Amino acid sequence: MMDEGLKHEPPALKIAGDALRDNIRNIDGDLAHLDTLNIPFEIPYKLSVPNRAAIGRTSDEGIAYLCLGASKDGREIRGIFDKLAEELGQRMR
Amino acid sequence: MLVENSRKVLNAYASALDASCDKEAAVATALRQLARALGKAGKVGTKVFVSRTSAKTFPTSADGAHKLGELVPALQALIALLSETGSKKQLVDDLGFILDLARQHSKVSIQQIESSLKRPVASASASRRKTKKGPATMDRATVDDYLERLEAALGDDASFQRLYRDLCGDKRITKIEAVALASAFYGPTAASTSRPKALARVLRRHEKLMQSRAGSESIGGEAA
Numbered sequence: 001m002m003d004e005g006l007k008h009e010p011p012a013l014k015i016a017g018d019a020l021r022d023n024i025r026n027i028d029g030d031l032a033h034l035d036t037l038n039i040p041f042e043i044p045y046k047l048s049v050p051n052r053a054a055i056g057r058t059s060d061e062g063i064a065y066l067c068l069g070a071s072k073d074g075r076e077i078r079g080i081f082d083k084l085a086e087e088l089g090q091r092m093r
Numbered sequence: 094m095l096v097e098n099s100r101k102v103l104n105a106y107a108s109a110l111d112a113s114c115d116k117e118a119a120v121a122t123a124l125r126q127l128a129r130a131l132g133k134a135g136k137v138g139t140k141v142f143v144s145r146t147s148a149k150t151f152p153t154s155a156d157g158a159h160k161l162g163e164l165v166p167a168l169q170a171l172i173a174l175l176s177e178t179g180s181k182k183q184l185v186d187d188l189g190f191i192l193d194l195a196r197q198h199s200k201v202s203i204q205q206i207e208s209s210l211k212r213p214v215a216s217a218s219a220s221r222r223k224t225k226k227g228p229a230t231m232d233r234a235t236v237d238d239y240l241e242r243l244e245a246a247l248g249d250d251a252s253f254q255r256l257y258r259d260l261c262g263d264k265r266i267t268k269i270e271a272v273a274l275a276s277a278f279y280g281p282t283a284a285s286t287s288r289p290k291a292l293a294r295v296l297r298r299h300e301k302l303m304q305s306r307a308g309s310e311s312i313g314g315e316a317a
Binding site: 007008010011014015018019022023046050072075076079080083 | 147150165166169192193196197247248279280281294297298301302305306309
């Protein structure tokens with residue numbers, strides 16, 4: 001999520017997307033195909049996974065949203081990943 | 094669905110929390126505060142309200158005030174409850190937008206959200222201001238029109254520069270419109286940003302693309 005110190009990130013994401021689209025103009029490839037379907041490359045910035053201590057604590061244990069269990073942290077973090085998965089699912093349909 | 098519906102649900106939920114136990118009283122108070130803030134949003138859709146509020150920049154809030162982040166668990170629980178009980182999808186979706194806002198501005202106090210609504214930033218009306226008195230309203234139609242044209246011209250240097258000159262010379266684009274345009278086209282831009290600086294942010298996205306293109310060409314052109 002966007003903290004006060006991370007205001008440069010949304011524009012950086014947009015600029016990177018512009019550059020990628022520009023680089024694949026007039027060429028054939030999977031990304032170019034997605035571009036012709038008007039599927040944006042940028043995942044909305046609000047879906048970025050925030051820096052949470054609970055996720056860090058799961059290192060070496062597996063997938064964060066699975067091994068956090070039914071705790072408050074677990075529910076919160078699963079909510080974050082659920083939104084991201086929903087966005088990816090929509091793009092793959 | 095109107096933000097008014099979300100306001101009513103949050104108030105009802107706060108009453109339910111009040112009745113449950115003392116521990117939840119603080120959450121109920123915060124929910125009521127948010128509901129009060131929503132009441133000041135006027136007749137606007139929840140999605141639009143959240144989108145506009147998301148684009149704003151808020152100063153770090155003082156300690157002690159209820160922050161939006163405190164409402165995340167309560168909103169998640171409410172959404173889960175409403176989903177399971179078969180409530181209207183639109184209402185559940187709207188509360189999801191509010192949950193997104195709470196996550197995004199988790200450190201912002203609800204009071205700041207409410208204060209920001211005292212001065213309407215945007216108007217649903219497409220008409221421009223007719224008098225100099227009264228609260229400033231935004232010409233949303235003009236902003237949307239420029240946004241579409243800027244996106245179309247992005248990467249075409251001659252077209253973009255021509256459009257940018259028109260934009261800079263357009264008297265309908267006041268500081269409010271310039272900030273909204275910069276926020277949508279480039280990235281979150283503080284409401285206090287001056288018109289020239291906001292418009293410079295619009296140009297920056299195009300310039301960055303031109304720089305990137307020049308860089309690619311200097312190392313061998315587009316991918317084969």
